[in-house]
Amino acid sequence: MKRALTAVLIFLSINTMAQNQEVNVEILAIESSRYWLDLDYVGDGLIGHKLDIHLPKTGKAPFPVVICIYGSAWRANSWKANTFNEGGIGQKLLGKGFAVVSINYRSSADAQFPAQIQDVKAAIRFVRANAPKLGLDGSFISVTGWSSGGHLAAMAGTTNGIKKKTINGLDVDIEGALGKFTQADSHVDAVVDWFGPTDFLIMDACGSTMPHNDAKSPESILVGGPIQENKDKVALANPISYVRKGNPPFLIFHGDKDPLVPHCQSEKLYEKQQTTGVESKLVIVPGGGHGPGVMIDTYYNQALAFLANQLEASKKK
Numbered sequence: 001m002k003r004a005l006t007a008v009l010i011f012l013s014i015n016t017m018a019q020n021q022e023v024n025v026e027i028l029a030i031e032s033s034r035y036w037l038d039l040d041y042v043g044d045g046l047i048g049h050k051l052d053i054h055l056p057k058t059g060k061a062p063f064p065v066v067i068c069i070y071g072s073a074w075r076a077n078s079w080k081a082n083t084f085n086e087g088g089i090g091q092k093l094l095g096k097g098f099a100v101v102s103i104n105y106r107s108s109a110d111a112q113f114p115a116q117i118q119d120v121k122a123a124i125r126f127v128r129a130n131a132p133k134l135g136l137d138g139s140f141i142s143v144t145g146w147s148s149g150g151h152l153a154a155m156a157g158t159t160n161g162i163k164k165k166t167i168n169g170l171d172v173d174i175e176g177a178l179g180k181f182t183q184a185d186s187h188v189d190a191v192v193d194w195f196g197p198t199d200f201l202i203m204d205a206c207g208s209t210m211p212h213n214d215a216k217s218p219e220s221i222l223v224g225g226p227i228q229e230n231k232d233k234v235a236l237a238n239p240i241s242y243v244r245k246g247n248p249p250f251l252i253f254h255g256d257k258d259p260l261v262p263h264c265q266s267e268k269l270y271e272k273q274q275t276t277g278v279e280s281k282l283v284i285v286p287g288g289g290h291g292p293g294v295m296i297d298t299y300y301n302q303a304l305a306f307l308a309n310q311l312e313a314s315k316k317k
Helices: 002-020 080-084 090-095 115-134 148-158 200-206 218-223 231-236 264-276 297-315
Strands: 034-040 050-055 063-069 099-103 136-146 164-167 170-173 191-194 250-255 280-285
Touching (some): 050 115, 063 090, 063 297, 080 099, 090 099, 090 297, 099 115, 099 136, 115 136, 136 148, 136 297, 170 231, 200 264, 218 231, 250 264, 250 297, 264 280, 280 297
Parallel strands (some): 191 250, 250 280
Antiparallel strands (some): 034 050, 050 099, 164 170
């Protein structure tokens, strides 16, 4: 149990390490032309249902959208500001003309799966429904996320058009009915997934410093019980279960030295996409860890180029 707790604390600290260092106010300054903070995308006042929007300083509205989903082992409900942490992807997206929508979502302590993907879907619907008044291009909404946020980004992409799913008689409501804009479409046009978990059941077998089969692991808490005893619930929370031809294009990054989410997780997703005919690319980063060595300019630039290419392709459809 002590090992599990230690691993969880490491997992949670990945995105907060910069806070313990000397603050670089120049790097942390957000350069946007217009912004909205703490918009309630559901309308229920929950902190887990707030989002921020930043518009780029260059270019003309409406701006294409990238929704950013933080990682926290699904344990945090208010980390949307991490998109603009030192070394984060937020400012780089703004610099390439993308509007950045950074969202909160309910933690696993607030609610079990599928609450988190329902939140993501609700945020997408909110953005699309309000796009004209916010200077956003509702015809191109992409999503990116890291770690548990990568899991949710992958879920958002693979479940385009899927409202509900049944596995071995167990049902899950993927779409949900949160917020005032349930008639809006929640599909996304492109996905950039940074080392997101997929098949929880094989994480320990693939190699990890965190015992994911433990009853107190982030994955077990997310589904409401030990993952090996809740295999149908785990399958419903697995983006691979929803992969089918017609999914949006994916770009996936994963370090081959990731100690917490083994790179088999991205490899299995990519393999299913390739056999199903989904446009996808997997980048395994030599020596890359759980963020360090992966979320850096080299790969940010690849992600930005991918999103720009998908935007151009969408205009030709």
